[in-house]
Amino acid sequence: MLRTLRAKFVIGFFLIFCLSFLVLNVTLKEYIRSSNRDMITSDLIELKNNSNVYVLQAFLINHFTNNDLYFGQMAEEMVGDLHRATSSDVSAYTVDGILLYSTDETMFAGRSNEDLKLALGGKTAYTITYEGSTGSVLYSYPVVIDGVKVGILRFAKDFSSLYEQTERILNILFYLALAIFLTAFLFSYMLSRHITIPLVKMTDASTEVIRGNLNIRLKFRRKDEIGRLAENFNDMIGQIDSQIAMIARDRDRLKAHNEQEKRFFDNVTHELKTPLTSILGYAEIIRENGESDRGFFDKGMTHIVDESRRLHGMVLNLLEVSHHNAVMDEATLVDTGTLLRDVCDSMEIRAKRYKKRIMLDVENGLVVLGQADRLRQLFINLLDNAIKYSAPMADISLVGERSMKAETIRFIFHNPGETLSPEQIASVFEPFYSGDRMYKEEGSVGLGLSIVKSIVDYHGGTIHMESIEGSTTVYVELPAAGKKGGE
Numbered sequence: 001m002l003r004t005l006r007a008k009f010v011i012g013f014f015l016i017f018c019l020s021f022l023v024l025n026v027t028l029k030e031y032i033r034s035s036n037r038d039m040i041t042s043d044l045i046e047l048k049n050n051s052n053v054y055v056l057q058a059f060l061i062n063h064f065t066n067n068d069l070y071f072g073q074m075a076e077e078m079v080g081d082l083h084r085a086t087s088s089d090v091s092a093y094t095v096d097g098i099l100l101y102s103t104d105e106t107m108f109a110g111r112s113n114e115d116l117k118l119a120l121g122g123k124t125a126y127t128i129t130y131e132g133s134t135g136s137v138l139y140s141y142p143v144v145i146d147g148v149k150v151g152i153l154r155f156a157k158d159f160s161s162l163y164e165q166t167e168r169i170l171n172i173l174f175y176l177a178l179a180i181f182l183t184a185f186l187f188s189y190m191l192s193r194h195i196t197i198p199l200v201k202m203t204d205a206s207t208e209v210i211r212g213n214l215n216i217r218l219k220f221r222r223k224d225e226i227g228r229l230a231e232n233f234n235d236m237i238g239q240i241d242s243q244i245a246m247i248a249r250d251r252d253r254l255k256a257h258n259e260q261e262k263r264f265f266d267n268v269t270h271e272l273k274t275p276l277t278s279i280l281g282y283a284e285i286i287r288e289n290g291e292s293d294r295g296f297f298d299k300g301m302t303h304i305v306d307e308s309r310r311l312h313g314m315v316l317n318l319l320e321v322s323h324h325n326a327v328m329d330e331a332t333l334v335d336t337g338t339l340l341r342d343v344c345d346s347m348e349i350r351a352k353r354y355k356k357r358i359m360l361d362v363e364n365g366l367v368v369l370g371q372a373d374r375l376r377q378l379f380i381n382l383l384d385n386a387i388k389y390s391a392p393m394a395d396i397s398l399v400g401e402r403s404m405k406a407e408t409i410r411f412i413f414h415n416p417g418e419t420l421s422p423e424q425i426a427s428v429f430e431p432f433y434s435g436d437r438m439y440k441e442e443g444s445v446g447l448g449l450s451i452v453k454s455i456v457d458y459h460g461g462t463i464h465m466e467s468i469e470g471s472t473t474v475y476v477e478l479p480a481a482g483k484k485g486g487e
Contacts, residue, residue: 013188017181028173032166036135037128040159044126044139051082051153052143059145071143071151075100086155093152095120095142100151107156108138115140119152128159135163198226202233214241274384275307281349303346310373333481334375336409337366337400343379344398351387351396358383362400366409367481370459378455382413382474385449389472390415406480408461413474420467428465429453 058074071078075092082090083103091102097120102108111129118125119140126139140154198220208216214237218230282300291297344360351358368375386396399412420428429449456463461478 010189010192013185013192017185017188021177021181024177025174029170032170036159036162036166039162040126040128040137044137044155044157047086047088047139047155047157048124048141051086051155054078054082054085055143055153056145072100075151079103082153082155086157088158089156091154091156093120093154095149095151097152104156108154111138116152116154119154122149130159130163135159198222198230202230205233209237209240214244272311274380275311278346278350279304279307281353285349307346310376331369331371333367334370334372335365335367336375336411336478337362337364339372339376340379340398340400340411343376343383347380347383347387350384354387355393356387356390357395359395359397361398363402366400366402368409368459368478369481370478374455374458378452378476379411381449381452382411382476386413386415386474390417391470402480403477408477409480411476411478413476414471416471418472419470420465420472425465425467429463 055078058078071092072094079090079092079101080103082088089102089104089107091105091108092100093116094100097116099105112127115125115127115138119142122142124141126137128135128137130136135158137157137159138154139157140152142149143151143153201218201220205216205218216237217234220227220230282304286297286300289296340362341360344358348358383396383398390396394416397412397414399410399414401410401412402408403410429452453463456476456478459478461476463474463476466473466475
């Protein structure tokens with residue numbers, strides 16, 4: 001916190017004002033207490049003088065020769081007269097400290113006797129006791145007649161009114177000083193903000209520039225040195241922004257060119273393999289059986305021709321994409337149920353080669369707005385993965401259905417096989433990921449599910465995979481025709 005200029009200003013002013021306020025408050029209290037002591041001392045001196053006059057007159061009138069005896073005899077009357085004359089509680093003691101008489105012993109009991117001890121030693125002394133707005137004094141002095149100490153007089157005088165007045169004055173001074181110091185601190189704080197806020201904004205702006213945000217600009221309505229510095233800062237960021245934008249455009253063009261070339265080779269190596277395998281399977285069976293099974297012969301030849309045409313179109317499309325002039329087909333209404341049945345029919349031979357069976361359950365009327373060739377590619381890749389990576393002799397389950405709210409169409413590809421870990425599932429849709437599968441196909445480069453993910457994203461759908469207790473399920477949801485995401 002102390003690393004900032006604003007914090008140093010604020011804490012510095014705060015410490016200075018707090019220390020000054022504390023010193024002033026302590027000084028005032030000590031000064032007033034000293035004044036109170038002086039007033040009490042003056043009042044006690046007058047009290048002693050008046051009481052001495054009274055005692056001396058009493059001794060002169062009666063001409064007693066034994067002053068100690070007379071002091072004891074007249075103690076009660078003398079204490080009573082002094083109590084009425086001075087408005088104080090009075091006690092009389094012998095020269096040995098024995099109490100002769102007291103107007104109120106409770107006023108003297110349980111309190112310090114230091115003043116009495118000093119009076120017995122021939123000194124005049126008093127003890128001040130105060131707490132808050134109350135205060136009282138115990139005052140003792142030896143009574144001396146013709147140079148002989150005849151007894152001790154002790155007074156208990158209440159000075160609460162004096163301390164109440166003092167407490168009120170201290171409170172007034174406290175709040176007045178507090179208001180003055182708070183006003184001064186507020187003014188100092190506002191002054192420091194006027195200096196430090198522009199510097200803080202410049203620091204924050206420079207930090208944003210370091211983080212890569214070049215859209216930051218400073219706006220100060222001031223014509224001093226800080227205002228001119230802000231204008232120079234804005235001009236500098238503008239120049240840096242234009243240079244970086246130029247570099248970014250060149251970088252993006254080079255990156256796009258490299259990615260297009262890479263996609264071309266990846267798609268050629270992966271996408272041509274699956275349909276070619278299907279064509280090869282039909283061709284080998286036809287070569288072995290000839291035209292003995294006319295129905296299968298016609299079906300196989302039709303499939304070979306269709307897949308060949310699709311491969312031809314795929315190659316042309318990849319070539320066009322790699323040269324920046326690919327033209328995507330317009331979206332049309334596609335019956336995905338019919339499309340999935342056709343894919344399963346064409347992939348049946350591949351499944352039989354792996355000694356596996358495809359179990360299909362598809363509803364009618366599963367229409368989406370999209371591209372038929374890309375959706376066919378989606379189904380082929382998912383079914384091909386299910387065939388390759390399912391357990392031996394497995395039944396592969398495919399389900400196509402409409403959601404309960406009829407807003408999406410869901411396809412479920414389920415096959416028993418090796419259970420995938422959460423880490424594998426998290427990476428399975430990344431390009432070139434093939435994991436540590438037990439049944440990994442030779443030559444696979446791990447692009448199938450990455451391409452599936454891109455097709456689903458293009459159609460505004462979602463895809464996720466679950467693998468639990470020896471079975472793996474892929475869920476694909478696409479917007480139904482006319483719904484959000486499929487419009």
